[in-house]
Amino acid sequence: MTAVNSAAPDTPIVTATGVVKSFGGLRAVDVDKLEIQRNKITALIGPNGAGKTTFFNLLTGFDQVDTGVITLDGEDITGTAPHRLAAKGMVRTFQLTKALAKLSTIENMKLGALHQRGEKFWSALIPGMWSKQDREVEARADAILQRFNLTHMRDEYAGTMSGGQRKLLEMARALMTDPRVVMLDEPMAGVNPALAQSLLELIKLLPGEGRTVIFVEHNMDVVQEISDWVVVMAEGKIIAQGTPAEIKSNKAVVDAYLGAHHGEDLSKVELS
Amino acid sequence: MSQLTLEGLKLGLYLAMAAIGLSLIFGTTGLVNFAHAELITWGTLMAYFFNIYGLVGTFGFLSVLPAPFGGGVNFIFATLLATIAGGVLGYVLNRVVFRTARNSGVSLLAQMVMTIGLSILLRYVFVYFFGSRYRVYKDYASQRANTFWGMELTTRDAIAMVISVVILVGVGVGLTRTRTGRAMRAVSDNRDLAESSGINVEKVISQVWIFGGALAALSGTFFGFDTVKWDIGTRILLLVFAAVTLGGLGTAFGALVGALIVGVVINWSTLIIDTELKNMTALLVLILALLLRPQGILGKKQRIG
């Protein structure tokens, strides 16, 4: 299924203007202007301490800006709570995978569906009020599980899955919200190469469904392979933007961050 | 008003001694120790025991020896013994109950429930052996109050307050000047950081329990001046929680500040509300502190949720 985008196809889907966040005396994020193009895969990179995670948290509502405006498809979403953002079509995953161990895989998946009648207290008491919708949700969940090759784990506790399988589950579950924007927090962290390839293939399919992907990543090979656009942050600011090829050959960025280190984990690269 | 402030300071000083241990235990292990109430009660019961009976109370064959083995001892000596007993109990509880739990990977929440079970167990063992009636120490039980500047204070209370101040100052100095003290504060502040800088965290935790247990016992001894009872610790535990939360869970100086404030505020509150309800003020302080400034006065802001 494809997501519905309301505004004109060429306008940016997510923007951040004048966004500042300080902790104590330190300015962790200071972004003048950022525009994310819709139906593209955008990577957010930079060394440790660059402010990527903080910025990511600000965009997804898990932290509050000091000043600035963040918009989603033209709508001001600054300061909106995460659960409301999900309803508006923005979902995120977490660096430390949060597959809910004590729920089964299929329960994890069904949790992701929005607007379930059975999630309201009074309706929950009467199965008749939600069982039909529940079956529809379950069918949708099974379809996605099949795409992610997790069907065999359907009824197992997520806690029994391997780390890589949990990563897959978290992404699959995020798709259940039918998001317009998928925010991935270091999706390749701790994933073995074979699984990484499957994950990459799945991510590459998302723009075709009308979804935008924004992800934070350290692994430059991954960034090179799937990004349409790369945003480089350092010390809270955006220092460069461009296609992967442009970034690779941007002298300032190359000197500072890539140099002869492409393919290496950026966190090991020293700041100049 | 000034009498109330004096009473408040007295309560605050005694509370502070109990509160510091609780705060440091939380800081170093992340555990809210509900059994702290029983460490306090242990102190007053031990002081009573040594005061009235001496060790002969349990080991009858010692009666041929002079006090402290053969009979009751002077109250001051009894207090000293009680403080030591407090440290011993603290050490034993950590070593036998909690260290093994930590090593077995028992979650913090489960450990917290353990402290409650321990608290109830100890409390009812106390009442089992001690009985439910109030008792009093043999010495210094009742004194006439001295009057000065329009305020009243018994000599005994005055001395206890002075001792408390001395002890608290000593604790303060110890925590800032000695290596052990600094290690305690370091672990309490940031356990991982302290560990990576070479501090033996388990040893520090053990020291905190001994130290906290001894202080709690001493405060219990003073609380027992009015009456010695099996549930004395339970009755003031919520006041201690209020003090520690207000000051900042995990900081020793916060516990001190919080305790003094709680002590004074409770007593001032009797100007407005019934004396019967004055302890409720502490509960309100606790609730308000958690709402408005959960990290306490001296605590650091933690990312909640």
Add this chain to the structure above:
Amino acid sequence: MDWGFILERSFSAMIGPEVVVYALAAVGLNVHFGYTGLMNFGQVGFMAAGAYGVGVSVYWLGWNFWVGILFSFVYAAILALLLGIPTLRLRADYLSLVTIAASETIRLLARSRVMQPYTGGVEGVNQFAGPFYDLSPFELGKFYSIGPFKYLGRDVWMLIVGWTLLILITLMVRQLMRSPWGRTLRAIREDEDATRALGKNAYYYKMQALMLGGIIGGVAGTLQVIQKASVQADTFNPVITFTIWTILIIGGPGRVWSPIVGSSIYWTLIVFIENTLRQLPPGVRTTLEDTVQLSDFNIAMLRFILVGLGLLLLARYRPQGIFGSREEMALDRR
């Protein structure tokens, strides 16, 4: 030793009034902690809310008993709101402190001189349960027995009403927890942030859970004071809360039948032990009294010593209780 008496008391205790009351309170706590992960250390406060809801309505407001019962639900719900609004954003251990403080505040207030005209102060409220017992088809003062089970008529009536309520409420909770609503609670218990990221308003769900569990606790309190025909502040003390915790952990948090099974096991055990000790031949009794101070009073204290020991050992070695599985490790939140 009258084994017949001991067995009769023990069997009767297995499904007796205390089991019903405590099981119901444990069902409420199960909603709070077992399913949603809320560390509520003040369940006795909700019981008091229910109890005083009836008591205050009849004593001070002079209302009809049945209206008072309805009011007790409202009272418990309000307490949940008051507690929840400020605290549900806090960490688990902070919530535990607030709930214990709140329940003690209720007790102290209820027994105070100041509140005497409303709550009856220390003496509390008596003689209000007439209308309940008027409905009983059993003779209140007469003993009824079937096999080893023996109860007074008034208790038989209370048991019928109580068990019906308990089973109905348990089934309701079971239904809720199998629904998407319940699934969201279980997800919140495990990871609030992940649940938020999926579009659920965690705060709202936690509040609903707090209210549901609190109202159920209120029903337990109401039943208790109907059974005793007396509302007394000091019966609503923290040790009751922790007895309920022990009961829940015996059965296993997060499982539908834990409260009933745990409560039954606890009370049967306690009644059996106490009665056996009391029934020991006089010679044995005096010896025990001299050596280990096992007086009458102390036999009654054993119950609490066992709660403390039980809670300590269960939390340490079997926090998932009887019904829980090792993987679930019910007291492990992260």
